[in-house]
Amino acid sequence: MIGFIKSGKLAPSTKLPGSRKLSEDLQIHRKTVVAAYDELMSQDWIESIPAKGTFVSKNLPIIKAKEFQHLPDSNTHSTVGFDFKKRDHLFIKGIEALHAPLKVDEGVPDHRLAPIEDIAKNYRNIANKIHHKELLGYGDTYGNLNLRKALVSYLNQSRGLKTTVDNILITRGSQMGIYLASQLLLNNQNTIITGNTNYMTADNTFMEANGIIKRVSVDDNGINTSEIASICQQQKVSAVYVTSHHHHPTTVTLSAERRMHLLDLAQQYHFAIIEDDYDYDFHYSNAPILPLASNDTQGNVIYIGGFTKIIAPALRIGYFIAPKEVVDEAARLRRILDRQGDTLLEQTLSRMIMNGDVQRHSNKVRKIYKERRDLFCNLISEKLDNYFDFKVPNGGMAVWVRLKQPYNWDIVMAEALKLNVAFNPEWRRYDNDNSGHNGIRIGFAALDKDEIRTVINTLEKVMERI
Ligand SMILES: Cc1ncc(COP(=O)(O)O)c(C=O)c1O
Structure with missing residues (x-):
């Protein structure tokens, strides 16, 4: 009926058949017609006039968005009436x-391959369940508990981690994890070591956090850990950023020997390893090498990953895994930036992990x-x-x-x-x-x-x- 009203087939003030007549004509239960009329009335498409009947509303709800009569002059917003900080390091020439x-x-x-039907089916199913309505309220800054539980088994089984629900903070993609780690580690002009060259957005994030970036070379075995050792002998290092599975941009894998060396150095010099495992799922020649985080016995690794690469970049779900104290602090920081994630989507993903959709x-x-x-x-x-x-x-x-x-x-x-x-x-x-x-x-x-x-x-x- 909304369609008929919108297209003008049912003009304003048209008298509608009574519910009994319409239910006979359409061969549906009268209660169905009454329910539909109630719904149309609550949306102002139709109105009931006592002792006269039901009519298409005289004043229909706005159908077309009103066009703006006076588009602002395009220059209006190029004038800024206040000072603000511009960040040169975020500007790419x-x-x-x-x-x-x-x-x-x-x-x-390739987002064309995203399992959108599965996501939509699970999302709809969860949204429809009355007991899931609580997911629409303010929730846990750490992320949906079911997703964190699902991640514990998913990551421990597939990547050899030994993590628990308390060590996981759900983020909006890996990038939020990199941001949180940088803010926790670098705020005081602390030094972070990255490869030369490195994932540019991570570099920008470190600069934004007031970190000082020191670069070491990258060869066919990944980031050069001997150079990291030399820097540590000379000065305090707060963190090392690695994309261990496939170095960004050169795609090489960090060798087993260097992995062990890097973990040893982190213990010896008390620095954090920010392990950005952005493309762990995509390995073609052999089984993937387990992340550094799987061998982290002394709590030196902040392990960052997410589902944006497996599922689709627009579905912003990632994780930040670290010792509990670090996760707690990151959660407090996240809370002032983004109170919580999309709990319905998180619940959807937890279901898709548990029923094997994500792995398939x-x-x-x-x-x-x-x-x-x-x-x-x-x-x-x-x-x-x-x-x-x-x-x-x-x-x-x-x-x-x-x-x-x-x-x-x-x-x-x-x-x-x-x-x-x-x-x-x-x-x-x-x-x-x-x-x-x-x-x-x-x-x-x-x-x-x-x-x-x-x-x-x-x-x-x-x-x-x-
Ligand atoms: C190395 C690396 N880390 C992190 C990210 C950010 O990923 P997300 O979309 O999960 O925030 C990207 C995105 O391309 C990346 O290449």
């Missing part, structure tokens, strides 16, 4: 979004991404070997590709854009120190096989042209 039919990212999941989906996409990695790498070897240096990554969603001399990514990307393929213009951020390594991460996971072929064919044309 020369970055503007590029528009092209095919966009190549730096390694993000993760296995499915791992297989698809492996095929994409293989196709992508085979095509680069076949067609672009003269121009590119790269190693097949044993996991993750991107390949670290360096251009051989004398080629230059700026020119390659400008030419590719003319052929309708846009690379992420933020690539420069991987060379913060202007070392000239000329490498970029090219994401393969979010491209289907045809898109991969188009990207490689385009690059081939571009390189030949250049």
